[in-house]
Amino acid sequence: MQIDLSGKTALVTASTAGIGLAIAKGLAATGAEVVLNGRHQDSLQAALEAVRAAVPGAKVRGVAADVGDAAGCAALVAAVPAVDILVNNAGIYGPKDFFALEDADWSRYFELNVMSGVRLARAYVPGMEARDWGRVVFISSESGLNIPEDMIHYGFSKTAQLAISRGLAKRLRGTGVTVNAVLPGPTLSEGVAAMLQEAAASQGVSVEQAAAAFVKAKRPSSILQRAATVEEVANMVVYACSLQASATTGAALRVDGGVVDTIA
Template sequence: MKIDLKGKRAVVTGSTAGIGRAIAEGLARAGAAVVINGRGEERVSATLRNIRALFPAADITGFSADLATAEGADDFAARAGDADILINNVGTAKPKAFLELADSDWQDLFELNVMSGVRMTRHHLPSMTKRGWGCVVFISSESAPAVPQEMIDYGMTKTAQLAISRGVAESVAGTGVTVSAVLPGPTNSKILSNWMKATAAAEGITQDEAEQNFLNTMRPTSLLKRFTTTDEIANMVVYLCSEQASGTTGAALRVDGGVLRQIA
């Protein structure tokens, strides 16, 4: 299968590192023009240099903006321009016990993980439907259907993304625009890798040992028995953005390493 996205323009939020960065590179590799995003100008600039070095012929631009705010989302959308493909990837997670979570913790996480995607989708959807083609992908998580007790607020935001992606898909039925969600499992993204590094340092073990301990205790149902790579997540996303995936919409596709014990 050869995926060709030449002539398509993709916006990828939260794409200076981790899964978002891998998705941006994957889309560029497939020929799409790509707009990246991060909170800091320095990180955006460094990422642009790196991706342009990998793909000298690619059309890669980027803008810094805090998409957890309406003002930041509006500013980014105005500078980023139109998009055929929107990847709502930006988000974060901070393990914290439920009783320690303040109202502000819930609200701040919801603004970043959920409302960023709402705002970006609301901006780009009208032009997609007018053209009769578009693709929106929400990067959710296996924590959506299986909410982790150590990150209940995070699970809540990822469940919300599934509701939004399905609902929006139904709202644009028959327009040629597809809307779906991807559910990664434990992945060697920046956030989880940093958590594993800190755990390894605190326990005097290697990061590989910390990851295996995490899988054995926190995700014992993993069939892969390792963390997925960011490229493995990106491969699914790039496919969803292609003409080959034109029959897939309103779906939640898992790249969870078999963590979820369900067949549908």
């Protein structure tokens, strides 16, 4: 399958590292013009250089904006008034006991993980509909289906993304705009690798081996029995953004290694 997105403009939020950066590289490789986004200019510049190194001749630019609040989303839209592809990747995660969570914690997760995608879709999708072509992808998580007891706040936000993506797809029925959610499982991003580095060193194993042990211990239903790479997740996102995925909409596309124990 040859995915060609030449002439399309794609925006990937929180794309200076991890899954977001891998998605940006994957979309750049299809010929799309890719807009990277991050909060800080220095990390954004490093990400732009990484994409250009991975994809010679890539059409890529960056916008520094914090999409965790309305003002940051508005600044991003002002800098990039229209896109053909929107990948809502921005999000935060972290374990915390339900009874230790305060209102501010819930609000922070809701604003960044949920409302950033809502605000950007509200800004960009009408233009896609007017052009009768567009792709919107929400990066959800298997935690949206398999709520972790130590990250209920995170799971809630990822379930919300599933509801929004499905509902928005219905709202756009009969148009050339598709809306989908991609659900990664345990993924060996830079953040996860940093979290596992100390454990790997103390056990005398590689980070990849430590990640596999984590998956087996914390996600025993995993069929893959290892963490996915960021590129493996990005591959699914690039497909969902492609012209070939024109009949895929309203879907929850799992890249969870089989963690969610269901055939549906």
